Amino acid sequence: MSDEKIKVIPCSGIGKVFGLITREVALRVANELCPEDAETLCLSYVVTGDDEVKQKIEGHNCITIDGCATKCAAKNVAYAGGIIKDQYSATEAYKNHRGEYGGTATILTDAGWQMVDELSEKIADKIKNERGDKNNG
Amino acid sequence: MEMSKFYTVLPCNGLDKCAGCVARELAIKLATETNSEIICPVLYRVADSRYNEIAAKNPLLVIDGCATRCASKLAAEKGLKIAKKITVTEEAKRKNVKLGTSLRLNEDENLFVNALIKDLLTEEKKIRTEDTTTGFPETFEYELYHKDKFIFRVPKEGFYYTENDTWAYVIGNKARIGVTDFVQKSLSDILFFSPATIGAEVEQFDDLGNIESGKAVFEIISPVTGKVTAINETLLESPELININPYEKGWLAELVLTNFEEDKELLLDFDHYYPIMQRKVDEFDV
Amino acid sequence: MSESTFMGVSRDKIDWSPRIDYDKCNYCMECVKFCPHKVFEINEDAEKKLIVKNPNNCVVFCRACGKTCGLDAIDFPDKKETTAYIKNIRKEADGNE
Amino acid sequence: MAETKNKIGVLSCTGEDCLGGTISRLATRKLMEKVRPGETVTLCLPLFLAGGEEERTFAQVHPTIALEGCDKCCAKKATEKYSAPVCDVLIVSDIIGKDVAESKALSTRYLTEEHNDMVDKVVDELVKKIDKIDSDRK
Numbered sequence: 195m196s197d198e199k200i201k202v203i204p205c206s207g208i209g210k211v212f213g214l215i216t217r218e219v220a221l222r223v224a225n226e227l228c229p230e231d232a233e234t235l236c237l238s239y240v241v242t243g244d245d246e247v248k249q250k251i252e253g254h255n256c257i258t259i260d261g262c263a264t265k266c267a268a269k270n271v272a273y274a275g276g277i278i279k280d281q282y283s284a285t286e287a288y289k290n291h292r293g294e295y296g297g298t299a300t301i302l303t304d305a306g307w308q309m310v311d312e313l314s315e316k317i318a319d320k321i322k323n324e325r326g327d328k329n330n331g
Numbered sequence: 332m333e334m335s336k337f338y339t340v341l342p343c344n345g346l347d348k349c350a351g352c353v354a355r356e357l358a359i360k361l362a363t364e365t366n367s368e369i370i371c372p373v374l375y376r377v378a379d380s381r382y383n384e385i386a387a388k389n390p391l392l393v394i395d396g397c398a399t400r401c402a403s404k405l406a407a408e409k410g411l412k413i414a415k416k417i418t419v420t421e422e423a424k425r426k427n428v429k430l431g432t433s434l435r436l437n438e439d440e441n442l443f444v445n446a447l448i449k450d451l452l453t454e455e456k457k458i459r460t461e462d463t464t465t466g467f468p469e470t471f472e473y474e475l476y477h478k479d480k481f482i483f484r485v486p487k488e489g490f491y492y493t494e495n496d497t498w499a500y501v502i503g504n505k506a507r508i509g510v511t512d513f514v515q516k517s518l519s520d521i522l523f524f525s526p527a528t529i530g531a532e533v534e535q536f537d538d539l540g541n542i543e544s545g546k547a548v549f550e551i552i553s554p555v556t557g558k559v560t561a562i563n564e565t566l567l568e569s570p571e572l573i574n575i576n577p578y579e580k581g582w583l584a585e586l587v588l589t590n591f592e593e594d595k596e597l598l599l600d601f602d603h604y605y606p607i608m609q610r611k612v613d614e615f616d617v
Numbered sequence: 618m619s620e621s622t623f624m625g626v627s628r629d630k631i632d633w634s635p636r637i638d639y640d641k642c643n644y645c646m647e648c649v650k651f652c653p654h655k656v657f658e659i660n661e662d663a664e665k666k667l668i669v670k671n672p673n674n675c676v677v678f679c680r681a682c683g684k685t686c687g688l689d690a691i692d693f694p695d696k697k698e699t700t701a702y703i704k705n706i707r708k709e710a711d712g713n714e
Numbered sequence: 715m716a717e718t719k720n721k722i723g724v725l726s727c728t729g730e731d732c733l734g735g736t737i738s739r740l741a742t743r744k745l746m747e748k749v750r751p752g753e754t755v756t757l758c759l760p761l762f763l764a765g766g767e768e769e770r771t772f773a774q775v776h777p778t779i780a781l782e783g784c785d786k787c788c789a790k791k792a793t794e795k796y797s798a799p800v801c802d803v804l805i806v807s808d809i810i811g812k813d814v815a816e817s818k819a820l821s822t823r824y825l826t827e828e829h830n831d832m833v834d835k836v837v838d839e840l841v842k843k844i845d846k847i848d849s850d851r852k
Contacts, residue, residue: 204730217728218822221730289523292543298743597624
């Protein structure tokens with residue numbers, strides 16, 4: 195159970211740049227930075243609430259990444275019974291780049307990619323640290 | 332139930348016409364029914380010290396009989412901050428009451444006094460049933476304007492608006508300030524709140540800091556004149572609360588009002604602001 | 618479309634817009650980038666590379682672009698006078714009803 | 715004033731499980747921004763559950779097409795569970811092939827011409843469906 199990959203679930207919002215950032219962060223963490231320790235999961239599965247999906251998430255460790263204050267990822271994962279270990283938001287990545295333009299819901303600018311990379315590394319570091327602690331203990 | 336003092340009342344007490352007598356009667360009734368204290372305008376002229384303290388203790392209600400506004404002028408002369416003002420002749424016009432010529436009130440005029448008391452009590456009840464820690468209510472009733480998939484909320488009652496899309500919610504001599512849903516939605520996700528300084532004295536239409544999203548910066552234009560007593564500090568960490576609800580947890584600042592009666596001339600009520608916001612929403616390309 | 622008004626007063630009667638001090642301005646164009654209402658216009662070929670092209674687009678009482686100007690080259694009309702002016706026009710309009 | 719018709723809604727999968735999620739997301743935005751601006755409207759799918767009444771009336775107000783990345787059809791399921799029946803469904807894997815659509819989800823960092831062609835194909839199909847809805851309600 196403890197060896198199971200942690201689920202990184204973005205809101206992937208389609209309206210604004212923040213949704214794209216969450217999606218790119220999740221893909222970067224799960225596919226590139228921590229492929230051994232993390233995997234991603236479609237939030238839409240969680241929304242439809244099929245039994246099969248519920249099993250995938252209920253009682254499992256999750257990290258949510260949200261694009262706006264509505265916090266769809268965190269809320270939906272919580273409804274489905276997932277354990278939210280950490281919550282992140284794209285706006286927090288944006289705040290370090292005040293006044294810069296991150297892009298749109300489909301294309302990121304260089305500044306936008308920088309935001310993605312910074313948040314991805316922050317999340318990956320946290321995952322690795324926790325895994326490391328577990329393996330040593 | 333113990334009722335706290337409601338107002339300090341300064342009536343004109345004019346004995347030259349009926350309107351003055353109504354002002355006097357209103358003050359007396361209010362004092363007995365709400366535990367308010369009266370300042371005698373005649374004695375005040377010669378005995379400052381007795382009344383200055385009372386005047387400062389509770390929100391000041393000034394009741395003028397007619398447009399000469401002797402009581403208002405007296406308050407201004409003494410440097411008092413007016414929380415609320417009533418002019419009997421204007422109220423009579425509003426309520427369609429014809430005032431007579433006798434200095435003794437007739438039946439209609441007494442009913443009119445009672446109606447004015449009822450208005451004030453309704454207002455007081457509103458104040459007392461509100462959130463006890465801050466005095467401001469936590470939730471409101473909204474009119475909703477739909478545009479495509481978006482809904483713009485505007486509180487129906489108790490708010491004063493500006494055409495700069497800011498609002499003031501007034502209780503006694505204090506006001507809470509914020510922006511409307513139009514600002515919140517057109518800015519989209521708000522990332523920064525740069526507040527006004529506590530203690531700063533602002534005039535109506537001065538700025539009270541700004542809020543900023545990835546799209547733009549919005550300067551918060553103050554609807555009222557006064558002194559900043561508080562800012563919503565939770566917004567420094569969580570400015571997104573403005574997006575969630577700019578009238579409730581997303582309020583921006585609190586002020587002690589110093590010139591509200593005059594500020595009101597350029598403030599809009601719901602009926603006037605709502606169509607303006609509708610027009611702005613329609614012209615705004617979401 | 619209805620004519621643009623502010624507080625019930627025709628917008629073109631209200632003199633409220635940024636004033637550029639050309640002795641100070643270094644054409645950094647921060648104000649232009651800042652303002653979403655297309656008040657300014659850039660013309661790289663002209664002597665004055667920056668002008669207030671659409672003064673009536675400016676939001677009455679907004680002075681935010683001025684704060685972006687590190688050189689203090691942007692000024693605004695007196696707010697009190699503007700307020701008093703608006704009140705007067707409104708009173709006149711009331712009187713004519 | 716002429717009576718304005720409600721815009722047509724596109725509810726898109728933006729899944730992370732496979733390429734279909736990336737393509738459907740990009741196709742929806744392209745349709746909205748470039749191909750049929752002002753005529754179409756979209757909504758974040760997870761808002762059905764996390765949002766309020768405002769979101770759940772979406773498919774009642776707007777004739778809605780569900781755009782799916784794979785044959786799990788989450789967009790249709792979620793819309794019909796929380797809002798109202800959809801008018802039509804388009805499945806990306808039917809257009810670009812099941813194997814391609816179900817390959818690994820793609821970061822826009824690695825987008826190629828080939829992917830852009832896939833997006834265009836999906837947009838073309840979406841446009842056909844929109845025109846049909848429009849002509850049906852005339």
